[in-house]
Amino acid sequence: MTHLAPLLIETSPLLPVRPPETVSMRTRDGVRLEADLYRPDAAGAWPVLLLRLACGRRTALTSHYAHPRWYAARGYVVVVQDMRGCGTSDGRFRPFENESEDGADAVAWAASLPGSSGAVALYGCGYAGMAQWLALAAAPKALRAVVPAFAGWDVFCDWAYEGGAFRLADAMGWALRAAAESARRVEDGTAHRILSDAARRLPLDDEIPSRPQALRDYARYTHYDDWLTMPAPGAHWDALSPRAKLTEMPADVAVMQIGGWFDPRLAGTLDAHEALAGRSRAPLRLVVGPWTAAGPQEAPSLDALQLAWFDRVLKGEGADRGEPVRLHDVEAGRWHDLPGVPAADTAFHLSSDGLATRQGGRLGLDLAEAAALDVVVHDPRGPVPAVGGHAVPDAGRFDRSVVDRRPDVAVYTTPALTEPLTLAGRVALDLWIEADAPSFDVSAVLSVLHPDGRVLPLTQGHARVEPGDPTRPLTIAMRGACATLAPGTALRLSVAGACFPAYPVNPGTGAEPGETRRVDAQPITLLIHSGPERPSRLRAPLPPGGAGASFGQEFSSDARSFDTRAGSTSPFAAATRQTSRL
Template identity: 80%
Template structure:
């Protein structure tokens, strides 16, 4: 049920805004949390928008959102709060550990502020998005709507690991930035400088690439070692993750999720939407655009302009849910996906599962771009051999796994490497629409106890550009099944023009997005550069070992 707050002003005229006030609250365990308050300079009561951020409340996450004054002028009380241990708030910052209780306390407090109508919505991206989920898990009565962006759903599989491989560049960059802020709070100038410098140039060339000296020296400021040394899902991760809290989560809160094709946490965003939509209790909507975790992603020349911003998407949602302005019927479909090739938007009832298959086929020279993606399964068995050399790993190029360089970079040069197996379809005769999930069933083995497989699905345009559509990664540990190895490759939405082709690229590394696998089964935090060994991958295809790519596809 959607709740409408009483005494809400329906006027769209911009309102004057009072100067910001710094206000504080106490959590249930006595910790002081500081916030800045923005509200209309007018009589009446207004819904509250609460942003709980780990990035410093004075910044207000203006890298992605309009300044809070913009929302206040449109009839909202806006509260921007430093979470525990960040900004000027008291306490120690331990990612996600206190956000459930602190978030619920903050919602109840915000609902009681001067000018508040008693109804609260939350917004924010990344960590601030997860803070919304965790507050919702505590079911505070004043919470009516949330709009998490680029947030994910499970800390283990969306923030720390992917396919069993540590998210090296993503997790390290965030840990260094968080540690630098902790050093700043205690006026450790040397630590702050060294950690901040490391954020700008990740120290992945250290003797132990996954545990560089900067993070060893300043481990007291960081959660990084806890994540690096806990490579399996389990209770410790569940205690931090909204996914595990779904059964007790408030069912009457409207949810708008905003995701990006180049956001590391997209898979969890899709899972969260499916889980909440299945409950059918409150409005739930998903919008996925060509964004990355740090903002609009790098797009190729000729990409369409005029993309909506996050404010333009979430303000009408809050107006509908918190003010009763407009109707839920005029917001588009439950799922809206941006087509990265055509630039159009597709409104769908749900995200389609991976179903239709393209089969891998080869003459044994896929690492010379001789592999094929075929509609019909091949008649003959084939074996492609790829040698991964740890001295020169296949680099991360675009996609979602490197937040600082996310997007659709041309990877044609990478596909020409001899340590990359390439399977390409025939050029299309008619337009083909991909809109939904993608997965790979791969029959693969190696001459080492442990190995990695990086899989990238791209469109090959008629002009020769090779632009990634989606990717996946898997770390195979000793004893893991590989008959076949199923790799989730996230989702994609693209209309492929006639003359274009689909391409699947397979490699034994994607560095520094993920650590180089040493081949020994040793943990990344214990692996020195000198320990890594060459690994030979054997990729099978054919009737007895049918490697295949599964997609949600249809003719335009």
């Protein structure tokens, strides 16, 4: 659905690049960090691009970015550094613990390298993106720009837990890969083989699914147990997180964030932009596209985005283009240019005849006059699976129509649209819900229902309700979305009691995931209320201005396919200023 990535037009001849040199530095506590240095083979001084990696510098993250030679040929000194305890650098890797001081030391060192102009920018995605935020918190004098991609803002909320639920597949996969690398560094061949094999096929069928044997046997190589046993925010998490550490924004550092709609850390990316928008006087940009954390999709390359940004803020070349926020429309395949990220400000109310798991319920702008109660029974022997979305390795937009037909999934769908409808920004769900267990999970997915029956996700949210948590209503943050729904399509909200293996199956007892065996989990009955006294509602973003949109077709009695009967219309505004390019 997206437009093809625009060609990057070269405006000046490419420079020859010297063969890479291996260089090293010492951190303030004496740890040696090694790096590869790429620089133009030409006279002059050049800005420095510093990429600090936890996955080994020789890969240079080429799954996401062009090789460092590409940037060097365009007038930059490029430094690709192994972080502490990674690749050939010394020390021990402990996630996020040393990145503020090490990053600041690396920036100062990079500014003094041969060929450097003294101005340094950081780039990188995932962990390398979070490391940029942490280095920025130390305010190194030579730092002029950062481009965190798919990074997040808070370690607890964006990396370890979501809505109080442990990020099982995401956290386990990363922990196994990091542990395998740690085992390789000390030449523990048996551990490396077992951990590498487990990373390729997550051992989720273990007796304790959230703490499989491989991670129990080789806990010394990973942080996983620490994360699993700290299920609440607090001082430990704050000590690792840019959200807590970056309390003052350096005034002269330009920031461009790159996020993806199906990146697991998108919510933190949006939070970071909103936090910095009120603090920074330097250029600030947010771009959210169809990319995932697993690699590039059919869209403008990260390199084209970054090079234009670096040329502007480091070299003074090129002009500012458009608004601070650019969002890619996953349905229409175009870009929306906005002054900020719109809030979830329009309510779509849930209603039903009590058969949302069988015939389907309704999603509409008008609050239902009668109260309704839908019953969802979660069976841990066959939990509702994660299909696409952001929290599993195969992230993205995959048809979930088969999942929506399960009897343990409640669906609420609008009538079909007769005019285009654009949603762009934050999404949230206020759900009046209760259960027959002290603890339970709620998974919510917002999708587009197409006339051919495909159900393609836009965004999702998840919450683990602990004993005593408020559920009147339960508010679930559902990240963000950007889509223009065509006439004939509809919005659908799907609600279930599990989303496995994105999150652990809740046993219903309140026990922590690392202590829960498969045999401990019990069936849980969820009661979803709607109506005037308990108004469950989806809150969606409708950017200001533009033309109206209306609903047409009603759903047939089984609510799983469109009926051709005409229905009532409900006009409301939905549009944005749109651009066809980045």
